[in-house]
Amino acid sequence: MNVNDFLQAHPRSLSNIEKVTACVKACYACSEACTLCADACLAEQEVADLQRCIRICLDCAAICETTGQVVARQTETDYGLLRPQLEACVAACNICAKECENHAGKHKHCQLCATSCSACEKACQELLAAL
């Protein structure tokens, strides 16, 4: 999916296209990663030790998906709405990355998810800094 091609095709002249592109990609990728990690955790024998990881991943998946949508839209963007949602995404990704890092030695899916969460946190922060 080339987000950049879509943004180039938008009828309005947009700003921060590179950072928006990076942020949208990171949000959708992190939403997928968190969905996959929650599901893999649920199938682990020690699922009872992964309750917090599953819960945080489910929240983070939903928050990233919504943030990806909100960032992707370029028609009549309201920064008063966009900024707090990006901040919520930064917080969720930071907390989810830390939780998954706790299990990264034991579970490869938690390691992969932590990497996606950290990348998404960074992309949201960079877009926030550019707004």
Next chain:
Amino acid sequence: MNVNDFLQAHPRSLSNIEKVTACVKACYACSEACTLCADACLAEQEVADLQRCIRICLDCAAICETTGQVVARQTETDYGLLRPQLEACVAACNICAKECENHAGKHKHCQLCATSCSACEKACQELLAAL
């Protein structure tokens, strides 16, 4: 849907059940309202004058849906994740209520949506105050 009955049936002892119940209900109701308002705006003859209303309603629908999910979950809640998402929902509902109020005289669906957004903003603020 009786959210309160579900929370009473949760295996953990929960706090703020009344405010959580009110907030979950308000978030899902506002997500529905914003989805319905965006769709009705799209069918209006003067859709070109409602571009901002449609865009804000779509964002607010997604943010309320995600916030409703995050608030509903009671297993291993992390306030560091919950608070910013509630704040993002307060901001989105406030902006969407104001936008819909601009069209409330002309469009009954905008009037109804503004009411749902204001109710959701208030429910999120009351839960935030109780955390």
Next chain:
Amino acid sequence: MNVNDFLQAHPRSLSNIEKVTACVKACYACSEACTLCADACLAEQEVADLQRCIRICLDCAAICETTGQVVARQTETDYGLLRPQLEACVAACNICAKECENHAGKHKHCQLCATSCSACEKACQELLAAL
């Protein structure tokens, strides 16, 4: 949330308003119920015995939320898209109701969720029959 008031305020003349209203309400209620049930199951001591229930509830929550949105929209509805999504929702609700019924004696949240799923299955079927 009065879905019916919104539909009355839609600029186009709509058909099946009663059944659409009932279906939208049931879909959003079932999405909430499945989110709450998955979360309560995750907190149960015997979470390892509830893996299937959690997974099905997560799927059913997402499917009902999407179906609720698709049914709610009244602008340029395409029955070729609407019908299969309603059928997918009927299938998900039927399977989730059965899964939750298996645990209804032990867990009140599963009993409540089964009831919501059955109500949603019925509302989708009644709308399908009316299209």
Next chain:
Amino acid sequence: MNVNDFLQAHPRSLSNIEKVTACVKACYACSEACTLCADACLAEQEVADLQRCIRICLDCAAICETTGQVVARQTETDYGLLRPQLEACVAACNICAKECENHAGKHKHCQLCATSCSACEKACQELLAAL
């Protein structure tokens, strides 16, 4: 996002990993594409001629996002739930591709979206054939 790496890290032995990977990627990509196309259409001067395109894209975005989630999960998969959701996604992508092709000569974003929808339709069909 490397879906395949996640699936390799899943505690259960999975089948159809390649087709599942392709389908999850295509669903998330199509959800992004439809979100971006609906938003770009909304900003076009002739938005009144794009009402159907916007509505179908919004539905298709939600359906692909949900289908992506359902396909991604590998714990206790129920084919009775998975199949109809894949079929709903095939229908939505087929209809959305056709709608966007109508505007592809005028709007590059519709052309890009039609391509994503067709790719997603194909990926869902190939997974359906393999189940």
